[in-house]
Amino acid sequence: xxxxxxxxxxxxxxxxxxxxxxxxxxxxxxxxxxxxxxxxxxxxxxxxxxxxxxxxxxxxxxxxxxxxxxxxxxxxxxxxxxxxxxxxxxxxxxxxxxxxxxxxxxxxxxxx
Amino acid sequence: xxxxxxxxxxxxxxxxxxxxxxxxxxxxxxxxxxxxxxxxxxxxxxxxxxxxxxxxxxxxxxxxxxxxxxxxxxxxxxxxxxxxxxxxxxxxxxxxxxxxxxxxxxxxxxxxx
Numbered sequence: 001x002x003x004x005x006x007x008x009x010x011x012x013x014x015x016x017x018x019x020x021x022x023x024x025x026x027x028x029x030x031x032x033x034x035x036x037x038x039x040x041x042x043x044x045x046x047x048x049x050x051x052x053x054x055x056x057x058x059x060x061x062x063x064x065x066x067x068x069x070x071x072x073x074x075x076x077x078x079x080x081x082x083x084x085x086x087x088x089x090x091x092x093x094x095x096x097x098x099x100x101x102x103x104x105x106x107x108x109x110x111x112x
Numbered sequence: 113x114x115x116x117x118x119x120x121x122x123x124x125x126x127x128x129x130x131x132x133x134x135x136x137x138x139x140x141x142x143x144x145x146x147x148x149x150x151x152x153x154x155x156x157x158x159x160x161x162x163x164x165x166x167x168x169x170x171x172x173x174x175x176x177x178x179x180x181x182x183x184x185x186x187x188x189x190x191x192x193x194x195x196x197x198x199x200x201x202x203x204x205x206x207x208x209x210x211x212x213x214x215x216x217x218x219x220x221x222x223x224x225x
Contacts, residue, residue, distance in 0.1 A: 004154075031212050033212075033213065033214075035216075040201070040219070040221060041218050041219065042116070042118075042203060042216035042217050042218040042219050043155070043203070043205075043216040044216075045213055045214075045215060045216075048212070048213055088154055088155075090154075090155075090214075092212060098143075098160065098167065098168075098212075099157060099160060099168065100157070100214065102154030102155050102156070103154050104152065104153050104154045105152075105153075105154055
């Protein structure tokens with residue numbers, strides 16, 4: 001979706017390296033969701049952010065929402081092959097908390 | 113707790129044929145979504161149900177796509193007749209009433225030849 005831009009489109013890193021994926025909008029993000037998708041499979045929920053400046057972590061993955069609530073980042077520390085997949089951000093852009101608009105995803109490859 | 117179930121997982125049909133997909137959401141989830149995900153893109157919402165009523169079907173190509181959720185539980189998405197550009201993964205998701213987090217099924221991969 002052009003309303004929600006993800007970068008980079010693809011990323012190849014060596015195992016053990018850190019990486020960051022960005023999700024940007026020109027509109028306010030009332031809720032921002034990060035999902036992971038393995039090729040040919042469904043989306044696995046990772047984290048949800050709602051408040052400006054909010055930050056959440058789970059294992060080696062940290063997600064942040066900026067103060068303006070227009071940009072989010074997903075940071076992976078010490079990447080592992082198990083982190084490989086497609087990372088998608090989805091956002092509630094209407095404030096209705098009913099529908100999500102998704103970015104086009106970031107394909108992450110982690111080389112052993 | 114069982115997740116969102118979808119079937120079939122894969123389907124290959126010829127253009128102009130019909131196809132149907134089935135989804136069983138997580139027990140107790142009032143809201144059900146159908147998405148279309150074309151290769152290399154993010155999921156695009158086709159239709160959203162709240163119980164057995166349609167909340168939004170503005171992006172559903174109604175000349176060929178239809179969906180129902182008769183008893184407010186499982187749902188069926190149908191394409192009739194299929195076109196080449198319908199080749200995609202069809203994802204079903206559900207969420208509890210009043211909650212925003214959506215939980216996705218494994219998807220049905222459709223190839224139209």
